[in-house]
Amino acid sequence: MKISRRTLISRAMLAGGATAIPSVLFGKFQGDPNAAITDYSALDRVLRMPVLKRxxxxxxxxxxxxxxxxxxxxxxxxxxxxxxxxxxxxxxxxxxxxxxxxxxxxxxxxxxxxxxxxxxxxxxxxxxxxxxxxxxxxxxxxxxxxxxxxxxxxxxxxxPVGQLIGEIHHPEIAVYQGTRLRELRREDPEVSLALVQQDLEETKAKAVKLRAGRGDNLGSDIDNAPGRTEKLIRMARRMFGDDKVLMIDGNGSYSVKEAIRIGRILEENNYYFYEEPVPWDWYQEQKQVADAMTIPMAGGEEEFGMHAFRWLIASNAFDIIQPDQFYFGGIIRSMQVARMAQAGGKTIVPHLSAGGLGYLYLLHYVSACPNAGEYHEFKLFATKDANGTAVPIESKTEPFVSVDGVIKVPTGPGLGVHIDPDxxxxxxxxxx
The missing domain is CATH 3.30.390.10 (Enolase-like, N-terminal domain)
Known part of the structure; x- marks a missing residue:
């Protein structure tokens, strides 16, 4: 099924409809999901609500x-x-x-x-x-x-952490595969997509995120080879078929004009969302891209200020909000963003910091978000620390495995894992 910005907003509204959080959808926002909110009172109200269950x-x-x-x-x-x-x-x-x-x-x-x-x-x-x-x-x-x-x-x-900050809405989480970042940018699409397919044999994920542009020349429109991104977009759809959920991350590679051009190709190939096409702090430019597109827009991974998320949500710059639990200062603050997103009819799909135990913090956070998206980032349990050493952990309850692209959130106390004392x-x- 084709996903549009309007469809995604409607789903987010339904997902959070039974909760006690007030929604701006009953104010100026009602009836026009593309209209900017001028009254921040609903967002400010949820920001004042306590998170930790004292x-x-x-x-x-x-x-x-x-x-x-x-x-x-x-x-x-x-x-x-x-x-x-x-x-x-x-x-x-x-x-x-x-x-x-x-x-x-x-x-x-x-x-x-x-x-x-x-x-x-x-x-x-x-x-x-x-x-x-x-x-x-x-x-x-x-x-x-x-x-x-x-x-x-x-x-x-x-x-578990999820029950300290809310209720468990998602005891199991479907993942999207977000591996092969470097290969997707540096290798020919035939090579990089073959590696992605290899990883899918392990994760069985129903969704995959690809990478657009070059990623290290913000807003420059530079690709590693002319036409490489367009080729990747179309080839991935042919290779994985219509049933595979595909999304792409621009990592701020584009100007407004080029972001819209690439976005049109994504829409033609039924991609699920379009992440950070312009540099992360180009707020007005991101709003211009969003207004021009029907594909859901995602972003927010590099934000560290609450006020920025407040504006991005109120202004409909993104449909999918992506706080990183490390970059944004923890799960408490990220939960406040999730509540603002819910009040604004937005979906939460947090960014995952690769390595360490980033995936563990993400799982607990998502478990407590009523407006969490359908698929969440996963990088093959990349549990190596900053020295490249595997972090020896053991779940206090269920093992960490991906079964048909779904992972159970640990139900043990706290983070739910034992770290080897040695x-x-x-x-x-x-x-x-």
Whole structure:
């Protein structure tokens, strides 16, 4: 079935219709999903709603230790409550090293000695009150601390992360395959698509995301070879057939004119969504592209500011909203974006940071989003850390497997996994 922007918005409305979140669709937005919202009150109202279920904890949970451990390029966060409960998270595979001094000076003081039941406010303070230091490197440090704290809180409440921040709407998640990024840009389509097909033998995914443009020349319209992207789009549809859900990521490669031209080819070949065709912070230009297209538009992976998402949702610049749980500063803030998206009739399909345990954080987040999309990013359980070492984890409940392109979200307490203690011991305490 052909998916249009209007169809996608209608589905998002139905998916979130039974929840208590107010919708702007009953205001100026009603009846015209392409009209910009001028009244932000509905979005601001959901932003004020608490995320963490404080009522699950009858006693204070004082953060007694918040430690950062390092092994060369890799970082682990370990949190401990005054009563001895612990939580563990693995840092971002390639950004943690660039910003880890901020963990000591800008993040740790915001949490240490505080009541973890106030996590919403603690995360807000760490992200919004670190004036002149905002950005992805800071957000990655905040997220790393928050993931560990949620793991600890889950162990105390004996609930998975999804039940700490909402209800479990998606105990199982269908994935789209997002592998072979470099090959899809650098190799001939015949070669790269054969590799994608090889990966599909493992994942059995019903959906695949391809890559358009060159990706490292933002807004330049440069491709690695003339006509390569157009060839890739058409060849993939022929190779995978009409039943395979296909989508494409432009990674900001295009100007408005070229983005629209490529978008027309995607529409002709019934692609599911068109991600980030222009550079991520070209907001007005993205709006121009969206207004010209019928294919659903996706984006938001590089955003680190709540106000930007507020504008993007209100202005209908994107139909599919893609916060990255690392880049945006954690699951609490990402949940606030999901609520704004739901209020605006938008779908959530978060971006996945490859490597480490990014897929684990994504699974828990998506499980609690009533307006989550049909397919979510997956990169073959890429659990190698920043040193290229496999992260030895074991699920507390069900194994991590993709069965016919569907993965069960861990149901164990917290993040739902055990990390091998011997692996943790290879990391030395640097802050804490």
């Amino acid at each position: 009522e699950l904890f009858s006693e204070p949970v004082i953060i007694d230790a918040l430690e950062l451990l390092q092994d060369r390029n890799n970082f682990i966060c370990r949190v401990r409550s005054r009563d001895g409960a612990e939580g563990i998270s693995i840092g971002h595979p390639f950004i943690s090293k660039a910003g880890y001094p901020m963990f000591k000076d800008r993040v740790r003081p915001r949490f240490l000695g505080k009541d973890a039941r106030d996590l919403d406010q603690l995360v807000f303070d760490a992200s919004e009150r670190n004036v002149k230091r905002q950005g992805i490197p800071l957000c990655v440090q905040i997220a790393t601390a928050e993931f560990a704290i949620l793991d600890m809180l889950g162990s105390i409440a004996e609930k 692996y943790i011991k290879t990391h030395k305490l640097i802050y804490g």
